[in-house]
Amino acid sequence: DTAVSQTPKYLVTQMGNDKSIKCEQNLGHDTMYWYKQDSKKFLKIMFSYNNKELIINETVPNRFSPKSPDKAHLNLHINSLELGDSAVYFCASSQDGSQPQHFGDGTRLSIL
Amino acid sequence: GQNIDQPTEMTATEGAIVQINCTYQTSGFNGLFWYQQHAGEAPTFLSYNVLDGLEEKGRFSSFLSRSKGYSYLLLKELQMKDSASYLCAGFSGGYNKLIFGAGTRLAVHP
Numbered sequence: 001d002t003a004v005s006q007t008p009k010y011l012v013t014q015m016g017n018d019k020s021i022k023c024e025q026n027l028g029h030d031t032m033y034w035y036k037q038d039s040k041k042f043l044k045i046m047f048s049y050n051n052k053e054l055i056i057n058e059t060v061p062n063r064f065s066p067k068s069p070d071k072a073h074l075n076l077h078i079n080s081l082e083l084g085d086s087a088v089y090f091c092a093s094s095q096d097g098s099q100p101q102h103f104g105d106g107t108r109l110s111i112l
Numbered sequence: 113g114q115n116i117d118q119p120t121e122m123t124a125t126e127g128a129i130v131q132i133n134c135t136y137q138t139s140g141f142n143g144l145f146w147y148q149q150h151a152g153e154a155p156t157f158l159s160y161n162v163l164d165g166l167e168e169k170g171r172f173s174s175f176l177s178r179s180k181g182y183s184y185l186l187l188k189e190l191q192m193k194d195s196a197s198y199l200c201a202g203f204s205g206g207y208n209k210l211i212f213g214a215g216t217r218l219a220v221h222p
Binding site: 040041042043044045048055056090097098100101102103104105106 | 142143145149153154155156157160197199203205207208209210211212214215
């Protein structure tokens with residue numbers, strides 16, 4: 001059973017398009033996260049939700065909008081995609097912020 | 113700021129021991145995590161230190177000195193499959209988030 005699953009695994013699209021990435025966890029965790037890992041492999045937090053409530057919102061363009069319909073799901077919608085959005089986006093979950101996080105396999109987003 | 117510094121790359125020989133160091137600013141962090149990330153894969157949790165001292169888990173051990181803002185990950189009996197990036201991450205209790213270092217890329221040679 002996959003603990004944290006995100007779809008799609010690969011996303012290739014054109015500049016200006018709108019796209020969504022979905023994430024689901026079956027670990028019963030209360031907290032979920034979105035990270036961006038750029039070409040230099042720096043893993044940076046974007047958003048965090050605890051039990052459907054937004055608790056971390058880093059300095060991210062408002063083209064990025066997370067949505068958590070329930071505590072097992074955290075989706076990421078991106079409007080008006082730009083070249084600089086090309087990266088790997090990881091979803092993760094943990095029981096709370098101080099506990100080990102479990103990561104999904106990542107979504108490789110490429111903007112043409 | 114809450115900077116985390118670790119070497120960019122290291123190489124080691126199969127069967128040997130390697131120590132990957134991580135330094136951070138002492139204020140603001142309540143614990144120190146280590147994650148392993150193979151190329152093209154997700155990070156996976158290795159260890160977590162909250163108190164000073166050594167935590168041992170099989171071939172991997174992690175050490176923390178909070179007063180010195182220093183941690184290391186020790187890998188023993190290196191295997192080829194240990195070739196990966198090792199990410200040091202500080203847990204900021206005040207902001208309730210992990211702050212990752214840039215990672216150390218370890219190459220294990222026969």
